[in-house]
Amino acid sequence: MLEEKDGENGGERLNDAEGDELLEEENELSAATPIGVGVSGLYEWTLSLPRPGLPTPPIARSVGKGQVSEESETSQAIADLDAIDATSVAFVFKREELRLDVDGRYPQMVASGTLYNGLAVRIDWVAKLSKVSANKWTGAIFYKNGDAAALPHTQVSVKASPSPWAESKQARVIFTGGGGPARSVTYKFKSRYYHPVQFEFDSVVGTTAVTSVRTHDHPNRPASLASESLKLETVYSRAGFAVAPSTSGPVPLPAAGADVRWSDAEMHDAMQVYWSKWANKPQWAMWVLSASLHESGSSLGGIMFDDLGPNHRQGTAVFNDAFIANAPAGDANPTAWVRRMRFWTICHEMGHAFNLAHSWQKSLGSPWIPLVNEPEARSFMNYPYSVAGGQAAFFASFAYRFSDAELLFMRHAPAKFVQMGNADWFDHHGFEQADEGDAGLQLTTRVNRPRAAFEFLEPVVIELKLKNTSDRTVLVDENALSGDHATTVIIKKEGKPARQWYPYARRCLKPNPVALKPGEALYGSLFVSAGLNGWDLAEPGRYAIQVAIQHDELEVLSPALALKVQPPQAWEEQRLAQDLFSTDVGRVMAFDGSKHLQQANDTLREVAARLPGYKVAPHALVALDAPDLRRFRLLGLSGAQPGFTSVDASEQAVSEMEGALLREPTAVAETLGHIDYKYYVDRLTDALAERGDRERAANGQAVMCKALAERKVLPEILAESERRRNAYQRGHKLGGGVASASV
Amino acid sequence: MPNLTVDLREGFHHTETVIKVDGAEVYRNGDLSTRLQVGLAAQVRVTVPTEDVELEIELSGGAQREVRTLSLAQGAFVGVEVGESGAIVIRQSQEPMGYV
Numbered sequence: 072m073l074e075e076k077d078g079e080n081g082g083e084r085l086n087d088a089e090g091d092e093l094l095e096e097e098n099e100l101s102a103a104t105p106i107g108v109g110v111s112g113l114y115e116w117t118l119s120l121p122r123p124g125l126p127t128p129p130i131a132r133s134v135g136k137g138q139v140s141e142e143s144e145t146s147q148a149i150a151d152l153d154a155i156d157a158t159s160v161a162f163v164f165k166r167e168e169l170r171l172d173v174d175g176r177y178p179q180m181v182a183s184g185t186l187y188n189g190l191a192v193r194i195d196w197v198a199k200l201s202k203v204s205a206n207k208w209t210g211a212i213f214y215k216n217g218d219a220a221a222l223p224h225t226q227v228s229v230k231a232s233p234s235p236w237a238e239s240k241q242a243r244v245i246f247t248g249g250g251g252p253a254r255s256v257t258y259k260f261k262s263r264y265y266h267p268v269q270f271e272f273d274s275v276v277g278t279t280a281v282t283s284v285r286t287h288d289h290p291n292r293p294a295s296l297a298s299e300s301l302k303l304e305t306v307y308s309r310a311g312f313a314v315a316p317s318t319s320g321p322v323p324l325p326a327a328g329a330d331v332r333w334s335d336a337e338m339h340d341a342m343q344v345y346w347s348k349w350a351n352k353p354q355w356a357m358w359v360l361s362a363s364l365h366e367s368g369s370s371l372g373g374i375m376f377d378d379l380g381p382n383h384r385q386g387t388a389v390f391n392d393a394f395i396a397n398a399p400a401g402d403a404n405p406t407a408w409v410r411r412m413r414f415w416t417i418c419h420e421m422g423h424a425f426n427l428a429h430s431w432q433k434s435l436g437s438p439w440i441p442l443v444n445e446p447e448a449r450s451f452m453n454y455p456y457s458v459a460g461g462q463a464a465f466f467a468s469f470a471y472r473f474s475d476a477e478l479l480f481m482r483h484a485p486a487k488f489v490q491m492g493n494a495d496w497f498d499h500h501g502f503e504q505a506d507e508g509d510a511g512l513q514l515t516t517r518v519n520r521p522r523a524a525f526e527f528l529e530p531v532v533i534e535l536k537l538k539n540t541s542d543r544t545v546l547v548d549e550n551a552l553s554g555d556h557a558t559t560v561i562i563k564k565e566g567k568p569a570r571q572w573y574p575y576a577r578r579c580l581k582p583n584p585v586a587l588k589p590g591e592a593l594y595g596s597l598f599v600s601a602g603l604n605g606w607d608l609a610e611p612g613r614y615a616i617q618v619a620i621q622h623d624e625l626e627v628l629s630p631a632l633a634l635k636v637q638p639p640q641a642w643e644e645q646r647l648a649q650d651l652f653s654t655d656v657g658r659v660m661a662f663d664g665s666k667h668l669q670q671a672n673d674t675l676r677e678v679a680a681r682l683p684g685y686k687v688a689p690h691a692l693v694a695l696d697a698p699d700l701r702r703f704r705l706l707g708l709s710g711a712q713p714g715f716t717s718v719d720a721s722e723q724a725v726s727e728m729e730g731a732l733l734r735e736p737t738a739v740a741e742t743l744g745h746i747d748y749k750y751y752v753d754r755l756t757d758a759l760a761e762r763g764d765r766e767r768a769a770n771g772q773a774v775m776c777k778a779l780a781e782r783k784v785l786p787e788i789l790a791e792s793e794r795r796r797n798a799y800q801r802g803h804k805l806g807g808g809v810a811s812a813s814v
Numbered sequence: 815m816p817n818l819t820v821d822l823r824e825g826f827h828h829t830e831t832v833i834k835v836d837g838a839e840v841y842r843n844g845d846l847s848t849r850l851q852v853g854l855a856a857q858v859r860v861t862v863p864t865e866d867v868e869l870e871i872e873l874s875g876g877a878q879r880e881v882r883t884l885s886l887a888q889g890a891f892v893g894v895e896v897g898e899s900g901a902i903v904i905r906q907s908q909e910p911m912g913y914v
Contacts, residue, residue, distance in 0.1 A: 367857065370821075372914040375851045394912040416914050423851045432824070432850060454853075456912070 110206065110231035111178060113265050114169040114242050114258030169258045170265050171231060171242055172482055173200060173208060176309045179475060182210070182229055182244070183483035186222060193217050195485040198227045206231045214440055216485045223249035264313035265482045266489070269356040270304060270421070271346055275333075276321045278391055280361035284414040288407035291466050301471055303359075306418050306451070310473055311482040319347040322360065332366040333388065335376040342377065342386040351382060353493035357424045359417060360388040369393045373416040375423035382492035387420035389413060399462065411466070418451040418471075424491050427452050427477050439484050442476060450474040511541030512587075514629040516618055519782070520741050523634035527644050528651055528678070528687040530600040530660060531608045532744040533632065535618060538592035547622060549583040552595025557621040560599055563631075565613040573603035575661050596746040601657030609652045611638040643681055650674040651687070660690060664698035666705055666718060686742040692731035693743070693751055699724030700758040720758065728755050733771055736778035745784055749775065749792070756799065765799045772796040816886050818860045818867060821911050824848055825896025826855040834870040835860055852913040862886070871902050878902055 166187040172179045183197040194217030200208035209228045225248035234240045240260030247253045274280045287298040304314040326341045327333045333341075338360060343349050346358040365371040365388075372395035377386040389395075395412045398405035430453035433442035447458050450473050455465035473481065480489065487493045515536045525531055535552045539545045551557055555577045563569035574597075587593060599616065600608045608614060615631040639645045650656070655671035665671065675691040682688055699721035706715055732739055732752050740748040752775040759768035776792040797803075820833055820841075826848045833841035841858045848855040865886040871894055872879045880902035884892065889906040897903055 370857065370910050370912055371852065372912055374914070378849075378851065394910065395914070419914050428850065429853055432853070454914070 109174045109263070110233045110240065110242065111172050111175040112170075112263035113261045114171060114240075115261045116167045116169075116256050116258045118165045167256060167258065169242055169244060169256075170483055171229065172265075172311075173202070173231075175263070177472060177475070177478055179479050179482065180208075181479060181483055182208070182227060184244070185486070186217075194219065194222050196222060197483050200227075200229065203228075206233060216439075222246070223251040224254070225249045262313060264308065265311040266486065267313045267315065267355050268307065268491075269315045269317065269348060269354075270307075270359060271317045271319055271348060271356070272303070272359045272361070273318055273320065273322050273345055274361040275327065275363065276324050278361045278363055280359070281389075281391070281410055281413040281417065282316075284411050285407075286471065288404065289411055289466070290403050291463060293468050293470055296470060301414075303414070303417060303421070306471060307421070310478055317347070319345060322362075327362070330366065332364045332368075333362050333390075334366045335374070335379065338362075338376045338386060338388055339379045346386070349385075353382065353487070353490050354385075355490055356385070357421065357491045358386045359421060360386065361417075362388055362390055363392045364390050365393070372412075373420040375420050377424070384424045384426060384493075385491045387417075387424050389417045389420060412455075415451065415455070422452050422473065422477070425481055425489055427473070427480065429453065430474065431457070433476065439480065439488055445474055445476065448474045450477060452477060511539060511543070511545050512547070512620075512622060512627045513538045513540045514618060514620055514627045516616060516629045516632040518632070518634060519745055523632065525608075525634060525636050526686045527611060527637055527639040528648060528682070528685065529636075529742060530598060530687065530690050531634065531636075532596055532598050532600075532742075532747055533616060533618075534744050534746055535595045535597065535620075535629070536592050537587075537594075537620060537627070539587040539589055542589050544589070545587050546584040547587055547593060549585045549593070550578075550580045551620050551622065552593060552597075553578070553580070554595075554597045555580060558597075559619045559621075559626075560597065561617045561619075562599065562607045563615045563617075564610065565615075570604055570607055572599050572607055575602060575658050594746060596744050598661055598747075601652075601661060605654065606652040606657060608636055609648070611636050644685075647674070647678050647681065651678055660694045664694050664696070666698055666703055686738070689731045689739045689742060692727060696721075696724040696728035696731070697751070697754065700728065700754060701761075720762070725755070725758060725762075729759075729767070729771065733774045736774050737781060740775075740778050740782055745779060745782065745788075749779070749788065753795065756795065760799045765802060768799040769796045772799065815861050815863060816865055817890060818862050818869075818884075818886060819891045819910065820858045820860070820869070821891070821893045822846065822848075822855040822858070823893050823895045823911075824853050825898075829896065830874050831856075832870075832872040833858055833860075834872070835862060836868050837870075854913045869904070871904065873902065880904060 168185045168187075170181075170183045172181045172183075180200045180202075181197060182200055183195070186194050186196075194215060196212050196216075197214040198210045198212045200210040202208050207228070207230050209226065212225050212227060215222065224246035226246070228245040228247070229242060230244075231242045232240060237260050241257055242260070243255060243257045245253060245255045272280045272282055283300050283302045285298075285300050286292065286296055302316075304316045308314050322341055322345050324331055326344070327337055341360065342358050348354070348356045348358070365374065370393070371390060372393040373387070373389040375384060375387045377383050391413055395416050396409055398408040398412075402408050430445040430448040430450055433444050445453065447453075449458075449465060449469045451471075452473065453465070455462035455469070458465045515538070516533050517536070518531070518533055537547060537552060539547075548557065554560070554574050560572040561569050562572050585593065597618075600606055613633065613635050615633050617631045618629045620627045639648070651674055653671065653674070655668045656674050659665045659668050659671040659675065672695060675695050679688045679691040679695065699718075701720050703718045703720075704715045705718060707713060728751075732748070732755060736748075743751065752771055756768040756771040759765075759771065772792050772795050776789050776796070779792070780789055818835065822831060826846045829846050830844050831842070831846045832839060840860045841856075843856065846855050866883065867886065868881060868883050869892065870879065870881045873896065878896075878900055882904050884906060889908045891907040891910050893905045893907065893911055895903045895905075
């Protein structure tokens with residue numbers, strides 16, 4: 072794994088002169104590079120983050136053109152820092168892939184790559200390459216998908232270092248053009264295949280799957296076609312995939328229903344039952360069923376049937392007794408013809424699972440890049456009988472391959488376009504590129520109520536639990552669950568595309584490692600109702616929420632949390648919704664109050680007044696009263712002298728918040744969430760104690776403790792509350808902040 | 815009596831489609847779309863009185879129409895496609911058309 076010493080976007084930042092110099096140097100070296108060892112395949116670069124306790128490498132400055140003179144170094148340094156805006160700091164890519172496709176079987180003379188910043192920012196790029204010299208290519212980037220601003224470059228120069236040993240192979244890519252500084256990344260070889268994929272071949276009882284063909288069995292073939300026993304997995308490995316074939320056993324005939332013919336729904340059901348890899352998520356895996364006939368009859372020889380449900384393209388079928396079992400009259404070798412046709416059909420249907428269209432349909436719909444139809448292509452994706460001269464002409468020049476455009480797509484298109492079960496980013500499943508690995512950690516999300524149902528206006532607070540499920544102590548960042556850079560939240564409403572939740576603010580926190588012993592957990596809460604996208608959970612309906620935490624170079628994923636937002640019960644709710652679901656109100660609630668956003672405060676006050684028995688009311692009161700528990704500083708920018716003014720704590724706010732949190736503690740704990748409820752009660756009781764009202768403070772803790780005990784909160788939390796109550800009663804000072812639930 | 819099979823193939827996208835044989839409506843679908851993974855939208859089988867029939871394809875409420883006189887002796891299998899320009903293309907075949 073190659074470590075970069077510094078660099079913002081995962082590599083060295085070069086000025087124009089340095090970039091030109093590097094390119095010239097590469098040209099001189101490449102003349103002496105030995106040839107003969109294939110370099111195509113998948114390469115990878117990862118950023119090794121510093122361990123806790125070690126100094127963080129400085130962020131490399133965006134160096135402008137030319138050298139920085141000593142005299143102006145200070146001012147230049149300041150100017151350079153100014154040049155690093157929030158966007159560039161955010162684009163610190165932690166992992167990059169390079170797919171180099173310049174030799175081997177059917178080279179496309181293309182380089183492509185994917186840049187990852189955990190899961191939040193990502194871009195795919197593709198460049199067409201021309202050979203410059205041995206093991207060196209250059210070309211223009213003709214395709215980008217994702218945040219193009221994160222990779223402004225327009226040209227690549229690729230220098231590969233071949234070696235018989237995989238661990239010694241590497242490729243260096245210099246990105247130039249686009250108006251930004253050149254960047255250089257050196258990737259280490261990972262695999263000669265671009266993606267892994269699993270195929271499970273199952274047959275209905277009484278049917279035999281044709282998973283191989285002897286290419287010379289039928290006399291009608293290209294003269295140059297090699298003689299071999301060609302397997303299905305070989306077809307796809309030559310397309311660039313590391314194939315793992317399997318079978319789970321015969322599929323019983325009754326699964327097809329009484330007529331022993333298969334409908335799409337029956338096959339989809341069978342896939343869920345008999346496919347050993349079945350999962351409701353995108354994965355590089357598909358199920359291939361061999362059966363006798365489809366319910367539509369003998370005119371259907373095979374089908375990619377999986378366009379049902381949320382995750383398409385995971386299942387395909389071939390019907391051995393359909394028209395593909397009938398060799399043309401007078402054929403030289405009918406048996407071989409039929410076997411070849413069945414083999415071809417399976418490859419064809421599997422190609423659809425990779426999201427390949429028929430050869431004559433390439434320009435339809437919204438192709439990933441502009442495509443032309445290929446009605447005469449000698450490809451698995453064309454109908455043999457549709458070309459000029461019919462099937463005889465087709466097979467006379469068919470080399471058991473996909474077309475170049477199809478290989479370009481399969482190897483280099485963004486993985487989400489190709490991968491089975493995938494669709495748009497998190498359409499029923501997100502994190503298709505999550506590298507879960509084995510972090511020894513388990514992340515769960517919950518809402519601490521019997522049914523995950525929320526009233527129409529009720530804000531949604533989810534609680535997170537990160538548990539050490541291994542048998543060793545694991546260091547995790549104390550702020551891993553804070554919703555900052557290490558956390559990704561995806562919210563998916565049923566029937567709508569998934570959206571990533573972006574909080575109104577992200578903090579840059581110094582990593583603070585805490586040790587989780589086996590079985591111990593870290594807890595946190597997130598107010599996910601509103602963020603930079605607006606109110607993601609405003610509409611009634613069913614939702615799924617999934618969270619990922621970045622831990623070292625792995626992602627820890629939670630299962631999807633299903634919840635429901637109820638429809639409004641009264642007209643008043645609908646009327647208030649128009650004002651409640653605003654950006655300002657979202658901010659006021661997210662930041663626990665504001666003394667400036669008065670319109671938002673007015674809305675919250677109206678909500679609390681008009682809907683006192685609704686679950687939104689405590690949220691509104693907390694946001695209104697929290698700023699007034701203590702002296703609040705307001706920054707005034709008008710007038711001759713900008714400065715702070717202080718607003719004293721308000722007894723009215725304290726009393727109001729006391730009522731909001733303690734009058735019906737059980738119900739309020741449920742809607743605020745246990746963690747946030749305790750946090751607000753602690754702030755209230757601290758404020759009371761500071762004002763000298765120790766009895767009220769202690770009583771507040773007692774009420775909370777009783778409610779949380781009834782809700783079966785951890786004993787450690789109850790014990791902490793008891794300690795706080797005792798401290799109030801004795802007039803002792805407490806340590807700041809909310810007690811961590813990690814021990 | 816002979817059978818005529820009409821395959822409605824490529825180019826249908828939420829298309830109102832009507833098939834008439836010898837002036838009689840034998841098929842109507844107000845929202846027909848090609849299933850792209852097989853290149854077929856619908857298959858219509860009709861028993862006809864004679865081997866010579868008049869086949870009429872009408873799309874989008876008459877916006878496109880194609881009428882063809884067919885002799886089933888030359889093929890009882892007909893494929894209908896809608897080209898990119900919207901034109902209706904009719905092909906006749908002796909053999910049933912296959913889809914994968």
